[in-house]
Amino acid sequence: MHTNRMRSRARQAALILLTLACGLGPTGCACMHNSHASDDLDALRAENLELRQTLESTRQALEASDSQRSSLESRLADAGSVSAAATASAAPIGANTSFSQIEGVETVAGGGSITVRVPGDILFDSGKADLKKGARSTLTEIAQVIKSDYADSTVRIGGHTDKDPIRRSRWKDNLELSSQRAMAVQRHLRKQGVDAANMYSAGYGSLRPRATKKLSRRVEIEVVLNE
Template sequence: MQGIRGLMVVVALAGAMLPLTGCNKRLIDERNALYTQNTELQDELNRCRAAMDSAEGDRGNLMNQISSLQNQLAVERSKPPVVQRVEVPTPVVTPVVQARTGFDNIAGIETETGNGTITVRVPGDVLFSSGKTTLKSQAQSTLDKIASVIRRDYGSKTIRVEGYTDTDPIRKSKWADNLDLSLARAASVHRYLQKKGINGRQLEAVGLGEWHPRSSKAKSRRVEIVVVLND
């Protein structure tokens, strides 16, 4: 009988122990899960610390580079400026060569080219006495040379003879005014050139009076023989 009771006590204790065993297993599982989670968090924390250390190292390197560059800049700024001598080549000046016209070697005249013409400028005092329209004897030599060039080089071109005067008004001569005098002088040169073999159809005589003065009265008194190239 006593044996049966003892057996019943053992069975009762075993039955009571069953719930305790299940509870312990759950606690152990929770503990293990927490341990695993703690380990993972610790690993993550270690990785974050390593990344922070690396970033701090990079920041330190950058700060060192900035400091080094600032020091180099300060050194360069403290140096005196370097002046480099540059050799500038001397420009080559090419002389302007005026095209030869054929009138170039005639003494006592000026020649000018442009706008399709050649202008042969003969001083009026070389050609005429004051207030006169008769050619001086020494003027004929100059006109002979001009006529020779025209016949040789410009036989088919229009030759315009232009007379000019200074601004002094006409007082004692027979001419009505400076325009009248300039035209008469141009006509005298026109006739002389025609006499020297220039075709009269080439020649034109124009009086322009006092309206185109030059730098002085002496230079204003002139006859210009204009070769018109662009006929």
């Protein structure tokens, strides 16, 4: 009898445990399921936030790139305009000044000045710095234009030679010869009434050659335009 009573109590305890397990089982599973769902939702929210931040950064970078491109395009356009203007101003100006009416000279403009190029063969004999008779009339015409149109302007006179070394001359080298030629032109312009205080002369020898030897032998009279 005692054994039967113990077996009955064991069955009751088992039934109680089974009942508790059945009651708690579904609730426990539901809680675990809800916990996993909450974690997944938090992860999705974090990923969504990260994607939004990346999208915003990309948008800002694109806007900055567009702004930089517009700025570069504007600068390129401005540079093109300046280059075109500089090219136009450096071109031979032909009949745009009174200097162009003087026979045998070339007139060019650029950098705020007008330069009259007088061929050396018109002005001097080979290896000499004395003006030819025919050169005086050309320089006199140049002096008249300076006095009438550019009386207050600075006048720079530069002598130039070719690269051939001097063989028969009183001057020791091309640099000295070109300096003497520039001074000879300056003296004649002064005699014709050009203000001596506005004139400067220098010799460059063969340091600034042109395309040919003949073109390299020259005197350049540069009139600096007053602003």
